Amino acid sequence: MEESLNGGPDHGLPLQYIMESLPEAFHIIDAEGVILYANPKCLELYEVRPEDIGKQSFFSYWAEENKRVHWFDNIMNGGRSDGFEMRLKNPSGKEIWTVASSITIQYQGQTCILSTVSDITEKKRLEADLKRNEEKYSLLTEFxxxxxxxxxxxxxxxxxxxxxxxxxxxxxxxxxxxxxxxxxxxxxxxxxxxxxxxxxxxxxxxxxxxxxxxxxxxxxxxxxxxxxxxxxxxxxxxxxxxxxxxxxxxxxxxxxxxAENEIRYLSYHDQLTGLFNRRFYEEELGKMKFQKNLPFALILCDINVIKLTNDAFGHMTGDDLLKRFADVLTGELRSGDVAARIGGDEFVLLLSKTDRTGAEKLAACIREGIERSNAENPDSPILSVSFGWAVKDNADERFEAIFLQAEERMYSQKLREGDARKKEMVQLVLQKLFARERWELVHSENVGRLSMAIGAAMGLEIAALEQLWALGRLHDIGKIGISEKILNKHEALSQEEWMEIRRHPEIGYQILRSVDKYAPIAEAVLSHHEWYDGSGYPRKLKGQEILLGARIVAVAEAYDKMVSGDSFSKPVSRAVAASELLAGSGTQFDPEIVELFLSEVIE
The missing domain is CATH 3.30.450.20 (PAS domain)
Incomplete structure (x- = not known):
């Protein structure tokens, strides 16, 4: 049916007026794609001038030729196409998306295509944005x-x-x-x-x-x-x-x-021994429900001679003692028992539902563990521990009172055993020194005998002579803290090595001063390398400021080193040694002692 846009049946409004008032684009093209009619909305969308109607080809707008062919064939073969999406480009190059519904009609004596077209460019942009966002979030989610x-x-x-x-x-x-x-x-x-x-x-x-x-x-x-x-x-x-x-x-x-667990562990554990620390111990006491855990036992442990061990063998050896004791505790404690290091050499054990018999049994087991540890480490210092325990039997007893009872018992045991342990430690130090330096044993005994002989020539009493014997034997005990490599070095020592050697009087003093038996000679050990003229070490004392015992040992030691030799020098004759003593009289040595030694002792 052929019908003019301006003609046809009259139904109230001219058909062309209706078409031009539509909110959607409307156009008619012929079989070659030439636009034969376009309403104002279509002219605006396609950027077509009214005078170009009948000249402008709609096919030139398509961005995808294959889709245009598909669209055209569907309409020409089927008579219509509904909702077909078109990606178009208008003359200014702007890309637009449209969706068209089209049918074939007879117009101006030929088969044409009539289409209503909706602009969906904004919708496609939103869809593209949404797709990009979905892809972005998908990537974020997936990767x-x-x-x-x-x-x-x-x-x-x-x-x-x-x-x-x-x-x-x-x-x-x-x-x-x-x-x-x-x-x-x-x-x-x-x-x-x-x-x-x-x-x-x-x-x-x-x-x-x-x-x-x-x-x-x-x-x-x-x-x-x-x-x-x-x-x-x-x-x-x-x-x-x-x-x-x-x-x-x-x-x-x-x-x-x-990391948090490590921090928490470090905040509640002693880094050296791995046991709980004082902070944990105090917090545990604050949370302790004594009423439910009675009887409640407390054992205090104090490692003996730890300071002496540090002075004699160094802090690494002292640390090894602490770790050995911690290992003993770990092996002997029962499930639920708490062990904490609350001081340098002090440990505390908290034992729930443990009476006096149980506390004594546990202490005995720990002692047996200490003995095993000593047997397994024969070359290490002896591990010795003093114990004290007390038991809280009822809720009304103050924990502080229980602690004081345990502490009193521990210190009482420490007083009974402490000095004996210190003497054992001194003997162990001597054994290690003499085992390391065999000539030191002979030298120390020689110095002891010579010092006693000088004292006897001075008319000193027996007690003083016994001290001189001990002083002679122990004067170089501080060498236990000097590197064996330095002590055995045959070539000249460096300045740093000489500084290390000069530490041995101070180390010896620290070892001996804490032992009651040897405390009287500790000061003389510290001073036996002081010179009479004040140029010695470590304190540059002079003359009578230097203890008599130290002045005696200085002469006896120098003479024995010269006639016996040591790591640094070969032996010389007695005559040469005597002349060297005379040369040092009044500078290095007390002149009266030198004169007495040469005239009455070596003769």
């Missing part, structure tokens, strides 16, 4: 190290898990979606996690608009049976079915938790 998940609170099932779930736990996404919450988290975290999710759901139901992101630390179950700590951040929402679901992010915090 982020954090696990993104969705959990339906009503069905109690996971409905989404990002691929990083596998990297985190070893479970595939499919396995994770099939697992219940109890399989996702370790047993110790399950109850807290359920409570956390339920609270967030209740808060959401109360006021969906007021909810905030919630954080919680959870230990996840891994496929290998181990746990891994994550921090979860969640927010609730309604899904399309009106059910509440939780959208969450799980972030691996295993390294952080390990």
């Amino acid at each position: 982020t190290a954090d696990v993104i998940w969705v959990y339906n609170l009503w069905s109690e099932r996971f409905t989404y898990l990002s691929p990083s779930y596998f990297e985190l736990t070893g479970f595939t996404v499919e396995e994770g979606l099939a697992n219940k919450l109890s399989t996702h988290v370790m047993q110790e975290s399950y109850a807290a996690t359920r409570e956390f999710l339920e609270k967030s759901q209740n808060d959401f139901l109360e006021d969906p608009s007021a909810q905030k992101n919630c954080l919680m630390e959870v230990c996840l179950q891994c496929k290998d049976g181990n746990g891994i700590w994550v921090e979860i951040s969640i927010k609730n929402r309604y899904n399309k079915d009106g059910e509440i679901e939780t959208v969450g992010v799980s972030r691996n915090i295993e390294e952080r938790k390990q």
Whole structure:
């Protein structure tokens, strides 16, 4: 049926007026694509001037020729096409998207195509933006190290898990979606996690608009049976079915938790021994429910001669004693017993539900462990410990009073055994020194005999002579703290090495002054390298400021070293040694002692 836009049946409004008033573009093209008619909306959309009607080809607008051919063939063969999307470019180069519904009609004596066209450019732009955003968020979701998940609170099932779930736990996404919450988290975290999710759901139901992101630390179950700590951040929402679901992010915090555990461990443990420290001990006392743990026993332990060990063998050896005792405690304590190092050489044991018999038995076991440790470490200093214990039998007794009882008993034992242990330590030091330097044994005995001989020539009493004998034997005990490499060096010593050698009088003094038997000679040991003229060491004393015993030993030691030789010099004759003593008289040596030694002792 052929009909003019300006003609046809009259139904109230001219047909052309209707077409030109449509809010959508409307055009008619012939079989060659030439635009034969376009309403004002179409002219605007295609940027066509009215005078170009009948000249402008609609086919030139298409950006995709293959789609144009497909569209044209569908219409010409089927008579119509509905909702076909066209990507067009108008003369100014602007890209526009349209959707057209088209039919064939007879117009101006030929078969033409009539189309109504809607501009969907903005819609396509929004769709493209949405797609880009979806791709971006998909990339974030698919490739982020954090696990993104969705959990339906009503069905109690996971409905989404990002691929990083596998990297985190070893479970595939499919396995994770099939697992219940109890399989996702370790047993110790399950109850807290359920409570956390339920609270967030209740808060959401109360006021969906007021909810905030919630954080919680959870230990996840891994496929290998181990746990891994994550921090979860969640927010609730309604899904399309009106059910509440939780959208969450799980972030691996295993390294952080390990660091926190290490910090917590260090804050409550002694770094050297691995036992609890004083801070833990005091906090544990504050939390202790004595009423439920009576009788409650306390054992105090104090390592004997630790300072002497440090002075004689160095702090590393002293530390080794502390660690050996900690190992003994660890091996002997029962489950539930608490051992803490509360001072340099002091330890405390807290024993719940332990009476006096139990405390004494445990102390005896610890002593046996100490003996085994000494037997297993024959080349190390002897580990010796003093004990004191007390028992709290009723809730009314103050813990401070119990502590004082244990402390008093410990110090009483320390007084009884302490000096004997110190003497043992001095003998051990001598044994080690003489084993390391065989000539030191002979030299020390020679110096002891010569010193006694000088004292006898002076008319000193027996007690003084005995002290001179001990002084002669112990004057170089401080060499135990000097490197064996330096003591055995045959070539000239460096300035630093000489400074090291010169420390031995001070080391010897520190070893001897804490032992009652040897305390009287400690000062002389410290001064036996002082020179009569004040140029010696370590304090540059002179003349009578130097103890008599030190002045005597200085002469005896110098003479024996010259006639016997040592690591640094070969022996000389007695005559040469005597002349050297005379040469040093009044400078290095006390002239009266030199004269007495040469005239009455060596003759």
